[in-house]
Amino acid sequence: MPSDQTRTAILAAAERLYAERGFGDVTLRDIVAEANVNLAAVNYHFGSKDELIAELFVTRSLALNKERLRELREAEEAGAGRADIAAVLRALVGPTLRGCLGPENQRSTPARFMIRVSIESVPAIRRIRNREIDHLRKFIAAMRRSLPDRGDVELYWGLHFALAMAQQTVRDSERLAKLSEGRCDVDDVDDVIARVVGVAVMALTGAKTDGRVPEKLAAR
Amino acid sequence: MPSDQTRTAILAAAERLYAERGFGDVTLRDIVAEANVNLAAVNYHFGSKDELIAELFVTRSLALNKERLRELREAEEAGAGRADIAAVLRALVGPTLRGCLGPENQRSTPARFMIRVSIESVPAIRRIRNREIDHLRKFIAAMRRSLPDRGDVELYWGLHFALAMAQQTVRDSERLAKLSEGRCDVDDVDDVIARVVGVAVMALTGAKTDGRVPEKLAAR
DNA sequence: TTGCATTTCAAACGTTTGTATGAAACTATC
DNA sequence: GATAGTTTCATACAAACGTTTGAAATGCAA
Structure with a gap:
């Protein structure tokens, strides 16, 4: 060996x-x-250098997907097969946001690496990224179960916008902090997640929610 | 000469x-x-190569800002100093989306160049990007006039999310197209703008709107 | 210990990169 | 049409890059 x-x-x-x-x-x-x-x-x-990058990406990609699906399963079990739409979206954007924001010392290198991937998109990685689509489809399916009367097109856009807000927040948290002179606290991870999920839920349902974790779930 | x-x-x-x-x-x-x-x-x-890139960026940046402000002024004049919030957001995200989406042959090179800038962020450009903050502040001011009862923090987040959705849509329109198997039409620019603005307005006000250009304005 | 396979290492290789040089070509003024 | 200033050109340069090489070191079974 x-x-x-x-x-x-x-x-x-x-x-x-x-x-x-x-x-x-x-x-x-x-x-x-x-x-x-x-x-x-x-x-x-x-x-080669490319194969090193590819191995890193594959490893981290699998781990992120696994964590997302774990949280999704948890949400669906809590909802008896029909998860709250907010919980589904939290499972989608939560892992990335938690890994990339918050106090400096508890940000995870893997999460920040994955953000780099989404920012720079080197050729070595672009070739492998196709599997991501299949993964996102599982979330579309869960969203469909959660909001059975919404058309698929709306679900696609909702997922797209949720990911957009989450990724841009990690990618450019500095600009938001400067623009707001520190009054938007991007280190308050739970608040950021609640905002992203809240807006995405509104985009999907038209109803206003605060996107926060319900008490009974947050307590665990 | x-x-x-x-x-x-x-x-x-x-x-x-x-x-x-x-x-x-x-x-x-x-x-x-x-x-x-x-x-x-x-x-x-x-x-040097860096100075070439910097000159390109400065030129295009000024042009984009100018066009945004032109549309903003138009919106404020139409609203007699108190523009519709949707119109303000359209002025913010419209120029970029119109330049980067739509049929292949009418996409503008400048707009796609600016998207590259937002994706790759080379050192030569990162040093100059600070002026962007001042520009965005003008939109914050307009949003404040439009929604005087909203707190500034909400405005910052709203602007941030609007830009996030717009940028991610141009950056990764391919993924959305694949995920939805072509059923999300990213080439329908007006629809995309309406969706982005619609969600951003909901994020800011909690009320549902379709984000479309009102008839009286669209007619001109 | 011997022998063989695996792993490390310093050094070099061939490209490719942005930049520099100095002569040649061009342009405009007198 | 000679002169001075500007622009073009072929070529060279040094640095940095990913990769290769072959020998030395190490680990391990017999």
């Missing part, structure tokens, strides 16, 4: 650097310096 | 290539080939 100590160090270092500085200006030499391994190690263990 | 024929050719070629393929993989040699000028011309006329 091959020792994968070096492999793991490279993956961790690469993810950290990509999350921080983006793909554009992180070189293999940066990565191996951060990981304290030899330059040739990347090509030895992964074949 | 120096002839700026070469200058103009370079600017046009660079904008086209950047809009199409992004900053990441467009080299100076690509640009001069497209513009049919010598390699050294870029450094002669612009000083």
Whole structure:
């Protein structure tokens, strides 16, 4: 069995650097310096730089999808098969928002890496991204169960807008903070989630809700 | 007076290539080939690659802001100083959406270039982007006039979400098209604008509207 | 220990990048 | 049409990049 100590160090270092500085200006030499391994190690263990990026993306993508689906299942069980639409949307945008916002020290590198992916879109990743569609379809199905009288087109737009608001909030939280002179608190993760979900629910139903987690669920 | 024929050719070629393929993989040699000028011309006329990008961005940024403000002024005049909130938001997101969506042949290179800027965020541009805040503040002011009983924090979030939905729609219209199997028509620009504005208005007021241009205005 | 496979390492390779150079071509003024 | 200023051009340059190489080091079974 091959020792994968070096492999793991490279993956961790690469993810950290990509999350921080983006793909554009992180070189293999940066990565191996951060990981304290030899330059040739990347090509030895992964074949090429692109394959390293691809492996990182696939791993994190599967993990994010899994967490989203876990929360979705939880929501559907709580609603006896017909989840509250707000809960479905929380399962969709919650994992990303929780991982990327909040106090500096508790933001997760994986979540910030995934945001980089959504920002920069390098060729190595663009080729694999198709599986995302199938994943999102599961959420469309859940939304359909939750709002059976809405047309599919409305559901697509609702999901699209929910993801848009969530992603843009992580991507450009700085601009919002500057614009509002700090009065929009993007570190209050629960508030941000409630806002995004609230607006998305209104987009889908026309009714006003606050998008917050109901007491009975939030208590657990 | 120096002839700026070469200058103009370079600017046009660079904008086209950047809009199409992004900053990441467009080299100076690509640009001069497209513009049919010598390699050294870029450094002669612009000083460096970064200064070329910066000039492009500043030009287009000013033009976009100008068009937005023109539509905003039009909306405020139509409302006698107190514009309909939907009209304010249309002035904000309309120019970008109209330039980037719709039939292939009528999409504008400048608009697609600006979207690239918002996607990739190269260092050369990140340094200049601060002026954007001041521009957005003018829209906040207009929104405040339009909805005087809303708190500023709500206005900030509303503007943020409106821009988020608009930008994500242009950035990833392909995913929405695939997800919906073509049933969300992102080429119907007026419909997209109405949806984005409609949701943003609901986010701001809690009331449902269709976000469409009122007949009396649409007729002009 | 011996022998073999795996892993590390320093060094180099071939490209590609943005930029610099100096001569040639062009333009306009006198 | 000679001169000075501007622009073009082929070419070169140094730096940075991902990748390759072959030898040294290491791990492990016999």
